[in-house]
Amino acid sequence: MKDEVLFKLSYGMYAIGVKDENKPSACIVNTVFQVTNTPNTVAVSMNHNNYSHECIMKTGLFTVSVLSEDTPGTVIGALGFNSGRDTDKLANIRHKVLAEGVPVIKENTCCWFLCKVITSVDTPTHTVFIGEVIAGSDKAKGTPMTYDYYHSVIKGSAPRNAPTYRAAPPVEDGNDGEEWVCTVCGYLYNDPDVSFEELPADWVCPICGMPKSAFKRK
Numbered sequence: 001m002k003d004e005v006l007f008k009l010s011y012g013m014y015a016i017g018v019k020d021e022n023k024p025s026a027c028i029v030n031t032v033f034q035v036t037n038t039p040n041t042v043a044v045s046m047n048h049n050n051y052s053h054e055c056i057m058k059t060g061l062f063t064v065s066v067l068s069e070d071t072p073g074t075v076i077g078a079l080g081f082n083s084g085r086d087t088d089k090l091a092n093i094r095h096k097v098l099a100e101g102v103p104v105i106k107e108n109t110c111c112w113f114l115c116k117v118i119t120s121v122d123t124p125t126h127t128v129f130i131g132e133v134i135a136g137s138d139k140a141k142g143t144p145m146t147y148d149y150y151h152s153v154i155k156g157s158a159p160r161n162a163p164t165y166r167a168a169p170p171v172e173d174g175n176d177g178e179e180w181v182c183t184v185c186g187y188l189y190n191d192p193d194v195s196f197e198e199l200p201a202d203w204v205c206p207i208c209g210m211p212k213s214a215f216k217r218k
């Protein structure tokens, strides 16, 4: 079978809030789905190497903030392309820390809910945590961001640890392509109205915040 067959599966975009002993952190995943409704349970798949994985293993708690189409790409960049081990990923992101010590994201998100892990399934690379929903926001608003929207409209890509990560084709210098790709997050710049060269010198990647120098012609 070709791997492309699985690229036709649909996903959403979610921020997973976690805490370790002292501080809250968060990461981005695209694999969250409801498992049952009495009680409400959801599953999330997380790479073993993620700091958030370590936090969930320790505390048995996580939140899910459902990103909307209006959630800025920079939120995805800050939470999805850094490690909470060495950065305060929430430093520049509007969020609220719940009484349980785990954060929820307030950047035009649709809604949030808090989960307590009731069981998990291990695989060689990822753990699927199944959590019971024990609290959540009163309202749900906005249009949830799908993974396809993130790819096709925001032009983002998956970090290496995501279950849906796809290796990008190698980027070479020196050809005449009109598309520029961010070497950090995979964001593709191809605005037909403003060439990459015309962008101001202080322009930064809308996803991960890296400068123009981090881009290569595709």
Ligand code: FE
Pocket (backbone or CB within 6 Å): 182, 183, 184, 185, 186, 187, 205, 206, 207, 208, 209, 210
């Ligand atoms: Fe980037």
